[in-house]
Amino acid sequence: MVEVFVAGVGMTAFGKRNEPLPELIAEAAEMAIKRSGRETVDAMYVGVMNPEEFSGESNIAAAITDHLGLWGIPATRVETASATGAAALHAAFYAVASGNLRHVLVLAGEKMTHLSTSRTTRILAQVIERYERSCGASMPALAAMLSQRYMSQYKISLPHMQRVLSAVAVKNHLNGSRNPYAHFRREISYHQYVQSRVVSTPLRLYDCAPISDGAAAIILTSDPTDVKISGVGQGTDTLGVRFRDSLTAFRSTQMAAKKAYDMAGLRPQDVDFAEVHDAFTPFEVIGTEDLGFFEPGKGARAAEKGTTSLEGEFPVNPSGGLKARGHPVGASGLAQVVEIVWQLRRDVEPQRQVPRANIGLAQSTGGLANNNFVTILERADQPRIVPVNWESPYQVAVPSSTRPKRDPAAATHEGILQTYTVLYTAPEGFRSPLQIALIEDDENFVIMARGRNAQPIRIGSRVVITRIGETYYFFNRSLTDKVRILWRRKCRELAHHDLVKGFYSRLAADVHRFTRAIRKTRASPASITGLKPWSSHARSTVSPTERQKSR
Secondary structure (H helix, E strand, O other): OOOEEEEEEEEOOOEOOOOOHHHHHHHHHHHHHHHHOOOOOOEEEEEOOOHHHHOOOOOHHHHHHHHHOOOOOOEEEEOEOEOHHHHHHHHHHHHHHOOOOOEEEEEEEEOOOOOOHHHHHHHHHHHOOHHHHHOOOOHHHHHHHHHHHHHHHOOOOHHHHHHHHHHHHHHHHHHHHOOOOOOOOOOOOHHHHHHOOEEEOOEEHHHEOOEOEEEEEEEEEOOOOOEEEEEEEEEEOOOOHHHOOOOOOOHHHHHHHHHHHHHHOOOHHHOOEEEEOOOEHHHHHHHHHHOOOOOOOOHHHHHHHOOOOOOOOOOEOOOOHHHHHOEOOOOHHHHHHHHHHHHHOOOOOHHHOOOOOOEEEEEEOOOOOOEEEEEEEEEOOOOOOOOOOOOOOOOOOOOOOOOOOOOOOOOOOEEEEEEEEEEOOOOOOOOOOEEEEEEEEOOOOEEEEEEOOOOOOOOOOEEEEEEEOOEEEEEEOOHHHHHHHHHHHHHHHHHOOHHHHHHHHHHHHHHHHHHHHHHHHHHOHHHHHHOOOOOHHHHHHOOHHHHHHHO
16 A cells, blocks of 8 residues: 655634635635645545535535636545545545555535524534434534433533533633634633533533634645655444444444554554544543543543643644634544644644644544544654554454344333433424433333423433324323332232232133133023022013912
8 A cells, every 4th residue: 555645734714704615625725735835636535514505505526626727637525424524535545545646635614604503503413313303403412412421321420520521621722722723712711611501411502612614625645745644544333323332432433543543553552642523522532532542431530630731641632623623514524634734743833732743643523423534644754663464452442232223113111211411402493491312111222202391310210201203202200100110010020929820810710610601501591490580581581380380
């Protein structure tokens, strides 16, 4: 396989931009071309998530080619939801690594801020599985549900979790304040974090990345430069979150990381810093665990201690991440790699330069971790010898479970609450607040259901499930329900006792004999004489003479 190097990179400032999408992408492309010193490229890959909905543009690869005046070269559009930029980079990487192409221009961007927040949220929600979307699930709601499960599994209280997530948000806003390309260039305090409104329990406004405009560009080449891509990996998972093998880790990230580490000949501890997808602050915590930087459940403590700060032992998101740099969904995955290249080349502001930046990793999440990418880059002036068929000791931690990855024909009447959230910014067509939960029924099917109220519930408790139309609903059992269910359970246990079973069997036999006797009596005319005189049936069928004799 041909080694792949990075020639030039470019990026626009992220935020609310007045320029249309083609002009944003052209700005980033011109910067990358100028810094690469190359006038021509062999092909172009364009990553834009949804220009048809966001800006009313289609055939975007041809439109960008036309705008740049690069007529004649192959141009291909790539899309994998919010990991689109990373997917475009990987497609270009394989094109160069195959030896078929020598210089490839990778572009990614999105134009979003001109639309209302509600409409943008609706467009972004289209990446969610259809049934879960019909329950009112949005990206913040799903992220919040995973956060609740993380808190329950690792015994983290709500106040403690708020300290953890606030540490991520404050850290990334601090890094963003030092980044001239960031959407948010101001610091925030813990007080500002806790004063912000709740979006979906336990997530607040400062836990969510902003809606942004922006573009990024990279030129990949087979000609040696000072930075090379040493490993790439991609992994997928179920579209429906309810079918996942884990709700506290992303198996897709772990699979992508395993492939990237094996290709690069590296271990997690060999990486100096990382850009981790943090569209929601808990995703940074989960991502650092999935990538092997911290043990499962330890990422929260690392964030709280400042381990992932710019001055910490392992800097994460020196750019400010999606949280502060911004999140134009098509561009974010490529912007992460641009930041890695700038850090490796010492081409950033001194106050946000990562010390000892020789190997960097970028992790990008598509949808709700349905299609994830990992890219490892390193300085080419520090060659390493990788043994043939070397395999990283890093292993995928989330096993594939036997739980059904489909919906049941009909869920049982009760189930165990796996996780839930109360969404205070509900999608169009739903009333706020909206309670949504994942429930495992008694046959091990996990369903998504809507709640009847917005009261806190304990994860692991049993709830009652009912179905109205195509949607499942759940509610807490009242004291009366619990007594009734306990009484039924005791009755079922009693019914299986040997003495009771024997009594029931004898009673059933007696009833059966009695029934047969009555049927024979009614069927035989000769037996009529045996009836008592006060029987109305006898009086109507016995003659007066026979009635006199019986007296």
